[in-house]
Amino acid sequence: MIWLALATLRDRKVGFVGAFVALFFACAVVTACGILMETGIRGHAQPDRYAAAPVVVAGANEVSRTDTTGEDTLWAPLPERASVPDDVAALVAEVDGVTRTEWLDPGMALGVHGPGHPDDLAARVADVLPADVLTAYTGRGRGAAEFPDQAESQEFMLALSGSFGGIAVMIAIFVVAGTFGLLIQQRRREIAVLRAIGATSSQVRSMILREIQLVAVVAGVLGVLPGVVVARWLHREFVARGAIDPSFELAIGPLPALIAVATGLAVASLAGWTASRRASRINAVSALGEAAVERTGLGKGRVIASIAFLGLGVMILILASAAGGEDAAAGPLGAVLMIVVAVALIGPAVMRLVVRAVGNLLIRLAPTSGYLAVASLTSGTRRFASAMAPLLVLVALAGVTIFFHTTMADNADRQARSGLLADHVLVAAPEEPGVPDGVSAQVRDLPGVTAVTEVVHTGITGYTRELGETVLTSMVAQGVSGDAVQAMDLDLRAGSLDELTGPTVALSTLAASAFRADVGDTVEVHLGDGTPMELDVVAIYGRGLGFGLVTVPDDLVRPHTTSQLTDQVLVNGGDPADLDGVLADYPEVVAVSGDGYLDTLGELREDEAWINYLVIGVLLVYVAVSVVNTLVISTGERARELALLRVVGGSRRQLFGMLRLEALVVAGTAVVIGTIAMLAALIPGGIILAENPIPGIRPLIYAGLVAVAALLSLGAVLVPGRLLLARQLTVASER
Amino acid sequence: MSDNDTHTSAVRLDGVTKVYGEGSAAVHALRGVNVAMAKGSFTALMGPSGSGKSTLLHCAAGLDTPTSGRVLLGRTDLSSLNEKRLTELRRERAGFVFQAFNLIPALDVLGNVTLPLRLAGKRPDRTWLSEIIDRVGLRERVHHRPSQLSGGQQQRVAIARALVARPDVLFADEPTGALDSRTAADVMRLIREVVDDVGQTVIMVTHDPVVASYADTVLILADGRVVERMPAGDAEAIARRMISAEVA
Structure with missing residues (x-):
């Protein structure tokens, strides 16, 4: 049936533009992610x-x-x-x-x-x-040795491109499936004619699939170039903001492009398969009747799949809570994805529920346009659901990505503020590697100083258990010297920090659950430079986010750091003037108050959020295109309905009112469900990671997100609506 | 009755022309049409494809604007009305029945029938609504959706909707075009009854002499002009005149 597919494509260019646009952008985003990922995998700088x-x-x-x-x-x-x-x-x-x-x-x-x-x-x-x-x-490999920051850049690229690409593919599936669904709906008559003249349902199905695959390949190939442009732009931004090393060059090979096109093809085939199933069920006689009305009710498959995804989401949350360590952070995002998929699958039923819930209110607020909007929302749940899905994905994922970060930042800040007992903090001046060794000894001798604690920030790699298997987990670690108990209150749950000398470790509750270890057990780790070591667990503490997931003796870990220098010296008591006296000899060290130090840390955490905004920004453009695309198509489909309403006496104002209410219900549904999905991830996430259910939502950013959803939806309906309403009314009598 | 009798005309077109496009691509759909339809009359517009019959209906109903000339609905000159007034006029004084896609799929029968009133913010006149519903024979199906009705039933709903606001004129564009001949006859009998029983003015475009024979008067158009005006009589006579109009 390929000839028929080709002929149809030639003949119905307009109908396919929507699908093309969706796939084009999907391919661009996937190409960009692929390039970043390839760069992460093999992007070693050449040794110089x-x-x-x-x-x-x-x-x-x-x-x-x-x-x-x-x-x-x-x-x-x-x-x-x-x-x-x-x-x-x-x-x-x-x-x-x-x-x-x-x-x-x-x-x-x-x-x-x-x-x-x-x-x-x-x-x-x-x-x-x-x-x-x-x-x-x-x-x-010598390049990696010469430019040691590369490993970090590499890991950053891998993590980023992985999550970014995953989200992009997800959105692509929803958008493309939605667009194809509309396309099939528009072509009911044509398909019915084909069935009537003797095409079998499998022929119809293969025709639809072929068309979709053709579109996917063309859109995919054309989407590669803009993908490269996006990847270059992101890479420039990452370098400019210091997230990756400037020597870390973008690796642009043919593989990401091939993968992107293949992904587009796979997404289109999956979406096309669903759409063509519906198409091949179109019965020759029924479709030739009056304007097509949507089938109500959901397929059994959708409901089962939806329940399965919901279950998967819950399972991910439970597993994440058991995983402990920083891996637990991946749980909420995964869970949100599953919840969103679950809701999108039963989107039409969700829309129906929403309309039933708010319908009377709409009619009371706007008797005429409300009545019309409720009627069209009720009968077109499938159409409105496919516009709602990408908005839902946007709100939920953007919300989780941004606010998971802020929630953790808030919790880390709260823990650090309640746990830091020291009065002064000595830190390295900007651009300096650390605090030199002599400083703490001199400070200790100052009058009024009751405790001096040297702190080094490093990381350890632990052999932890996950789903019954041993895995290597990177954990943020702090090395502390003897007086630590007076400088910081780690919120001890078991054991004592007094025994933290020699090959010992204190674990945060998160780390303890990752290691499945308790006081008295031994854990197997690599120190920062890779040195393997077995450490005895001497204490368990609560404030892991604020201070580091594991705490080890300073003299144990410092020799295994690159600079071998102390990062901070925490001082209890003493006079700032005396401190300044000591520091006069050390221009590379500055003293700040405990609160000042915490403020600086807080600002650093907020700065880290830029990466989320950047990536969300790119996704936003993509989702915007998708939503506009879906809504423009589905509004365009209603030319005749709008003309008929005008002919029987509807004023433009009334019809605009109807379109506006529809758009607001779509956006409102996406925002409410998206927010619930977001909270469903943030609250358990906060409880697991910080024993605190309160999510760190920034009201302004949230308001911005809601506004974007509403504007996208309104704009995409009202602009084509205005064009349609300006058209000749004789459309209504076209045969 | 005379074409110049303004007082009794429901619809009147004076020197109406309609040109689509410009220059060499211009299509003259109407080339100066002067007609008047009396109140309570039932007029069929006939003619070959491209003769301008649909354009004439659209102009008379205010769906399309003439290039020149004047359209009067009762005493109202449509060219003097802005978009908003035209909408109100359609809502209150005109009813429409098209060949297909007459109904809003999202609304049930009752919703479709009462739609013009709702758009006008008016309450339906219960007795009249009930009478219309009975007349079109859809009492049992008021809560059905259009997709649950047969083609003939859908046209009956459209007629009911066209009548609900007690319009001055009912405009019908090939109202039976999508129906089989038996259902078409039912629908035409219904329209005829409405003309006879309540004095409804009807203007209808059709290409079917049998359908046209239900009217009082047949106007035959060719090449944008009215070339023949005849009493409807029987279908065969109409068909003969049609053929001669096409040949001429």
Whole structure:
């Protein structure tokens, strides 16, 4: 039936424009994500100076393990880089086949020369290196050694493109499915004629699918270029805002484009399959009758799928709460996605309920336009539901993405404020790596100073349990020296910080649940530079978000950080003037009050939110296009209805009123359900991560989100509505 | 009755022309039409495709604006009305029945019939509404949706709606065009009854001589002009005149 599909496409360009636009933008967004992801996977910068040696020995940038089954590899990036000690350098020089070694960066990177393949040489060198801590890099890997910030940039890119792309594909499915549904509805008569002249339902189905696939391929191929432009723009923004290293270049290969086109094709086929099922059920006789009226009631499949997705959402929340650690944060977003899918699947039933609930109010507020709006909403639930779905996705996902961040920021701030007991905080001045060693000893001797605590911020990588399997989890960690109990109240639940010396650890409740560990147990971790270690759990505490998921002795972890410097010194008591006296000798250190320090931290957390706004911004454009697209098509479909209403005496004002109310009901439904879905994720998320159900919603941003939803919906209905109402009334009598 | 008798005319067109497009692409749909329909009369407009019969109906009903000339509905000159007044006029003084897509699918029978009143913000006259519903024979189906009705029933709903506001004129554009001949005859008998029983003025476009034979007067158009005016009589006579109009 491909010839018929082609002929139809030629003939009905306008009807397919909507589907084309939806797929075009979907492909652009997926291409952009694909490029960011590919960059994340293989975007090593080329080694520059380090290219001088075939093998480079430097601190490990990741830790990896093959799990017990030998199938899955556990992997995690390392937050710190170990230095290369002289004795190791000497051992390397002795390795068989090594002709010469040289310091590329003294103490940090050793260039190793020798004949033969670099990989063979590297393998022999690796045998004398301390496992997990130092790595023998070859080829492009040397770039990762030379530009250590890359690993972080890489992880950032992977995480971002993953979630961004996932959301984009989700929205694409809804939008494309909705558009195709409308298209089929418009073509009922044509399909009925085909059925009448003897086309089998499977022929009709394959015709529809072919058309849709053709459109998908064309739109996909054309969408690649704008996708590249978006990826470039995002990359520039990330570099400009310091989220990724400038040396981290965009890797633009053919793969993301292919994946984007394939994704578009898959999404279109999935959406087309559903639509064509409906189309092939069109019966030759019935469709040739009066203007098509929607089938009421939902397919059994939809209801079952909806319940399944809802169950999945609840399950994700429960699992996330058990997972603990930072992985728990992924739960709410996943749960929201599931809830949104569940609602969208039964969208028509939801719209019907909403109309039943608000119908009388609308009619009371606006007797004529309200009456007309309620009638058309009631009979066109499917059409309005397909316009509502992308708005719902927008409100729910944008809301969760933005407000999950602010909720966590609020909770971290609350915990830090109630937990910080120190009066003064000494921090490194801007652009300085840390607080030099001598400072705390001098401060300790000042009159009135009762406690001095050195704090180092690092990360550890722990072997945690997730769904019965061992995984590597990165956790934010703080190293604290002896006086910590006086400087900070971690909200101790069990054990005591007094025993926090040597290979010991205090776990936040979140970390404890990730490790499935309690006081007295031993946990297996890698320190910041990769050093493997077993730590005894001596305490469990509540304020993990405010201070770090795990707390370890300062002298245990500091040697395993890149700078090996203290990040902050917390001071109890003492006179600011005396502190300033000490700091006069240390221009690289500044003293701030406890509150001032907390304010700075809060501002930093708010700044991190920009990335959410950027990504939500891109998605917003995409959703806007989708919503406008769906509504424009569905309004255009009503040309005859509007003309008829005009002929029998409806004024433009009345009909505008009707369109406006319809648009507001659609937007209102999306906002209310989207908000409920958002809260369904934020409240449990807050309880799990911070034992606090109050979500950190910013009223202004929320109001903005609601306004965007309302304006999109209104604009997309009223603009085509105005054009239609300006048309000749003789449309009503066209045959 | 004379064409110049303004006082008894329900609808009157004076020198109406209608040109679509401009320059060499211009299509002259009406080339100076002078007709008047008396109150209580039933007029059928006939003619080959492109003769201008539908354009004439649209202009007479205020759905389309003439390029030149004057349309009077009763004593109201339509060209003097703005959009808002025209809407009100259609609502109160004109009723429409089209070939198909006459009804709002979202509304049930009662909703469709009372729609013009609702748009005008008026309460239905219960006795009249009840009489109309009975007349079109849809008492049992007032809460059905259009999709649940047969084609003939849908046309009856459209007629009921056209009558509900007691319009001066009922405009019908191929009202039986989508119906089989038996159902068409039922619908035409209904329209005829309305003319005879309540004195409703009806102007109807049709191409079917049998349908036209239900009218009082038949106007035959060709090439944008009225070329023949005849009493309806029997269908065969109409058909003969039609053929000669087409040949001429």
